[in-house]
Amino acid sequence: MSTTTVGADDPHWVDGNALAGPLGEIMGADLTVADLTCAGCRMTRPLAAMRVFDRAPGLVARCPGCGDVVMRLVRTTARALVDLRGSLVVSLPLPRV
Amino acid sequence: MVLDVDGWVGHVPGQHVDVRLTAPDGYTAQRSYSISSAPLPDRFEVTVQTVADGEVSPHLVDVAEPGDQLEIRGPVGGWFVRRPTDPRPALLIGGGSGVAPLMSMVRAATAPTRLLYSTRSPSDALFTADLASAEAAGGDLVAVTHVYTRVAPAGWPAPPRRLDADTLARVAWPHDAHAVAFVCGPTGFVETVADLLVTIGHNPATIRTERFGPTKG
Amino acid sequence: MAVISRGFGGRRRDDTDLPPGQYHTDDFPVLSAGPTPRIGLDTWELAVITEIGERSTWSWAEFTALPADETTVDIHCVTHWSKLGTRWRGVSVDTLLADVESSAEYVVAHSYGGYTTNIPLEDLLDGQAWVAYEFDGEPLAAVHGGPARLLVPHLYFWKSAKWLRALELRHDDEPGFWETAGYHNYGDPWREQRYLAD
Numbered sequence: 001m002s003t004t005t006v007g008a009d010d011p012h013w014v015d016g017n018a019l020a021g022p023l024g025e026i027m028g029a030d031l032t033v034a035d036l037t038c039a040g041c042r043m044t045r046p047l048a049a050m051r052v053f054d055r056a057p058g059l060v061a062r063c064p065g066c067g068d069v070v071m072r073l074v075r076t077t078a079r080a081l082v083d084l085r086g087s088l089v090v091s092l093p094l095p096r097v
Numbered sequence: 098m099v100l101d102v103d104g105w106v107g108h109v110p111g112q113h114v115d116v117r118l119t120a121p122d123g124y125t126a127q128r129s130y131s132i133s134s135a136p137l138p139d140r141f142e143v144t145v146q147t148v149a150d151g152e153v154s155p156h157l158v159d160v161a162e163p164g165d166q167l168e169i170r171g172p173v174g175g176w177f178v179r180r181p182t183d184p185r186p187a188l189l190i191g192g193g194s195g196v197a198p199l200m201s202m203v204r205a206a207t208a209p210t211r212l213l214y215s216t217r218s219p220s221d222a223l224f225t226a227d228l229a230s231a232e233a234a235g236g237d238l239v240a241v242t243h244v245y246t247r248v249a250p251a252g253w254p255a256p257p258r259r260l261d262a263d264t265l266a267r268v269a270w271p272h273d274a275h276a277v278a279f280v281c282g283p284t285g286f287v288e289t290v291a292d293l294l295v296t297i298g299h300n301p302a303t304i305r306t307e308r309f310g311p312t313k314g
Numbered sequence: 315m316a317v318i319s320r321g322f323g324g325r326r327r328d329d330t331d332l333p334p335g336q337y338h339t340d341d342f343p344v345l346s347a348g349p350t351p352r353i354g355l356d357t358w359e360l361a362v363i364t365e366i367g368e369r370s371t372w373s374w375a376e377f378t379a380l381p382a383d384e385t386t387v388d389i390h391c392v393t394h395w396s397k398l399g400t401r402w403r404g405v406s407v408d409t410l411l412a413d414v415e416s417s418a419e420y421v422v423a424h425s426y427g428g429y430t431t432n433i434p435l436e437d438l439l440d441g442q443a444w445v446a447y448e449f450d451g452e453p454l455a456a457v458h459g460g461p462a463r464l465l466v467p468h469l470y471f472w473k474s475a476k477w478l479r480a481l482e483l484r485h486d487d488e489p490g491f492w493e494t495a496g497y498h499n500y501g502d503p504w505r506e507q508r509y510l511a512d
């Protein structure tokens with residue numbers, strides 16, 4: 001099966017930086033500096049460096065290496081859902097003391 | 098566009114704000130805008146490019162007036178930032194309106210900073226006067242190089258062309274400077290420049306990018 | 315408390331003939347949770363997989379040789395836009411399932427690119443759903459789900475999976491991509507079933 005996906009010229013994504021506001025509102029911390037380990041390819045990257053598809057019913061962050069979904073963020077009427085089943089580990093820097 | 102915010106404590110150069118508009122029936126639309134001013138209390142500047150059939154930018158540009166209130170969240174983003182305490186030299190590369198967050202970095206530069214700014218023509222460039230004065234005021238700290246991809250001014254040393262490895266290599270810091278790179282612009286531009294940086298030997302771990310998707314305005 | 319933005323109405327209109335909370339658009343917005351898969355017609359294949367694993371497959375030539383319907387329907391996206399009178403050509407799901415032995419009650423639609431969505435089988439039968447490959451008289455563009463997408467116009471449009479690869483018949487209901495992330499399991503726009511708790 002030859003399914004090819006376009007990378008560089010596919011226009012419908014932005015950097016994970018764009019999640020700083022929406023996630024910060026829910027989590028109260030800047031998760032874009034967190035390192036996420038992709039459950040698909042096991043590569044670790046900051047969330048800010050993931051690809052975010054923002055023209056969708058929710059925000060979908062994908063690993064730029066293998067394309068798998070590492071995080072989904074959906075706002076419903078009364079709740080916000082953060083789905084992390086695509087990430088094995090979320091590692092956050094601690095504030096410097 | 099300049100916004101006054103009581104209690105705003107300033108930002109870190111590179112950060113953005115999310116602006117949310119709310120209609121009387123509760124419908125909302127939200128967009129992110131990069132902060133282009135140097136960090137200051139109570140006031141900041143964002144760059145809004147009008148997207149003809151957009152939802153938020155035409156409102157901000159054509160409808161909003163001085164004195165109107167806006168709902169904003171920010172400053173946000175802890176990744177695409179240049180902290181004033183970071184002593185490393187920086188290479189900033191901007192494409193089109195992607196220069197906005199880099200403008201903040203130039204204005205607040207405390208370490209050696211080179212900006213490479215690519216636009217189609219001189220008239221497409223933003224902040225032309227501000228960049229010139231930042232360069233003049235910055236002394237040896239700030240250097241600005243323009244590249245034009247379609248139309249160059251008369252007498253310009255290089256014909257208009259896409260940013261290539263040679264141009265980049267001429268502006269880039271030497272390897273032993275351990276410089277950081279910030280690249281901001283349209284998705285294709287950022288992708289190309291990030292690849293070129295790696296090609297000319299820049300450490301991929303010190304390249305930070307911010308892509309503008311297709312503007313939905 | 316939200317600040318009402320003076321003079322901001324967004325793109326919404328008062329459309330009383332639309333499902334609640336929807337506004338009318340003449341555009342065809344492109345929404346996508348991932349990159350657009352490009353599938354060559356020489357390798358494209360559509361499969362129906364039953365609950366005991368029996369597969370029926372169609373190549374592009376076989377699929378487009380099946381009897382097709384022209385249908386004009388309104389579509390409703392959960393992100394609040396509705397587009398009226400959209401014209402499609404496609405193969406009715408009834409046709410695809412005509413020779414399939416199954417007692418399943420649920421279907422998972424699988425897409426090239428990995429997207430999934432779940433629909434009760436009865437919502438795909440009796441002329442309610444198609445696998446569409448033309449929009450407005452033209453081959454369906456890749457950004458809109460081409461070569462072929464599911465078309466289930468009576469449910470929110472996320473149920474009309476783009477880049478359809480397979481219909482999997484199941485005894486149990488298996489929530490799909492958005493259904494596992496807070497969206498409604500069924501998604502009836504007229505009952506405004508957007509989110510899990512609606």
